[in-house]
Amino acid sequence: MQAAWLLGVLVVPQLLGFGQGARGAEREWTGGWGGAVEEEQDSEALMLKHLQEALGLPSHTGEDNFTGITLDEISLDEGLWGPEEERGEPKGKEATTTPAPSPSPSPSPTQEDTVTYILGRLAGLDAGLHQLHVRLHALDTRVVELTQGLRQLRKAADDTREAVQALQEEQARAGRERGRLEGCLKGRRVGHKCFLLSRDFEAQAAAQARCVARGGSLAQPADRQQMEALTGYLRAALAPYNWPVWLGVHDRRAEGLYLFENGQRVSFFAWHRAPSPSPHPLSPSQPNGGALENCVAQASDDGSWWDHDCERRLYFVCEFPV
Incomplete structure (x- = not known):
């Protein structure tokens, strides 16, 4: 067959x-x-x-x-060739479509590839670290420069402050010298001091500060001779009016304990005394203010002392050492 x-x-x-x-x-x-x-x-x-x-x-x-x-x-x-079953082929007339082979998977990385990748990353990190070190060095240099500049500025500021302070001290000293000269030239000299009247209204503490700024202090007549010289100077300067003028006398520390501005205790007083036998209600005997009136002013007409509230604004008279 x-x-x-x-x-x-x-x-x-x-x-x-x-x-x-x-x-x-x-x-x-x-x-x-x-x-x-x-x-x-x-x-x-x-x-x-x-x-x-x-x-x-x-x-x-x-x-x-x-x-x-x-x-x-x-x-x-x-x-010739026999039935399809004997040849191992399917009986169907339609040819079966053979599926396309799937793409082969990419090969897995080897150990050498992994090491190369790690080394590459380490090299990149090392380069970045180097750049950071360079920038840090530049920043350190800049900080040092700024620190030096700040130190120089502080030194210059200290020098300027010292110069300003010296200038202020010199100005104050010149003001005191000028005040003493002015006090003796325009005021009244009595022994080793000079009296100078100021026609500005100030509280007692402010008047003392202004006298100190000019190289003196509020007037502190220590005896009768100075008291009579000061009385004649004020009467001549303010006549025909009677103005109270601040002196450097107060009892702020203790009631009834009168002190000069330099801290010395007052030993000579010229308090106003009311006339007898019929005193005037507006001119009682002094001092009469108690704890409310702790500063002393001198009347320009007769030179008598009156106690007043220290915040009252009056004329004042300064004294300067010769």
């Missing part, structure tokens, strides 16, 4: 081709060659008949029957 199959595979195509060639030759060469062609066709038909019998194919009649046989009619797959 296998031999028949092989014979069919080898002979049938040649016979088909030979038959077609014979028919073409017949159509081309009609005439004198007709008898030879007919003999050739008869022998071809006889060979095909024997082949059909050998292969078990159905017989066909007529001249052109064999030429109409195609490979579709002669199932070479079934007649």
Whole structure:
């Protein structure tokens, strides 16, 4: 049976081709060659008949029957090679589509690749750290420069402050010297001191501060001679009016304990005394203010002392040492 199959595979195509060639030759060469062609066709038909019998194919009649046989009619797959099940092929007519192979996964990194990657990252970190060190060094240098500049500015500020302080001290000293000269030139000199009247209204403490700024203090008549000289100076300066003028005498520390501005205790007093036997209600005997009136002013007409509230604003008289 296998031999028949092989014979069919080898002979049938040649016979088909030979038959077609014979028919073409017949159509081309009609005439004198007709008898030879007919003999050739008869022998071809006889060979095909024997082949059909050998292969078990159905017989066909007529001249052109064999030429109409195609490979579709002669199932070479079934007649020659056997059923599809024996060849291990599926029975379905539609060809199964073979899925496209999936792309192969990328190879996993090796240990050398990992080490190279780590070394590259470390190199980048080292470069960044180097840049940070460079910037830090630049910042340190800048900080040092700024610190030095700040130190120089502080030194210059200290020098300026000292210069200003020295200038202020010199100005104060010049003011005191000028005040002493002015007090002796414009005021009244008595022994080793000079008295100078100020026609500005000030409280007792403010008047003392102004006298000190000019190199003196509020007047502190220590004896009768100084008291009479001061009385004559004030009367001449303020006549014909009677003005109270601050002196440097007070009892702020203790009631009834009168002190000069330099802290010495007053030993000579010139308090006003009311006339008797009929005193005037507006001129009582002094001191009469108690704890409410702790500073002493001198009347410009007769030189008597009166106690007043220290915050009252009056003229004042300064004294300057000669």
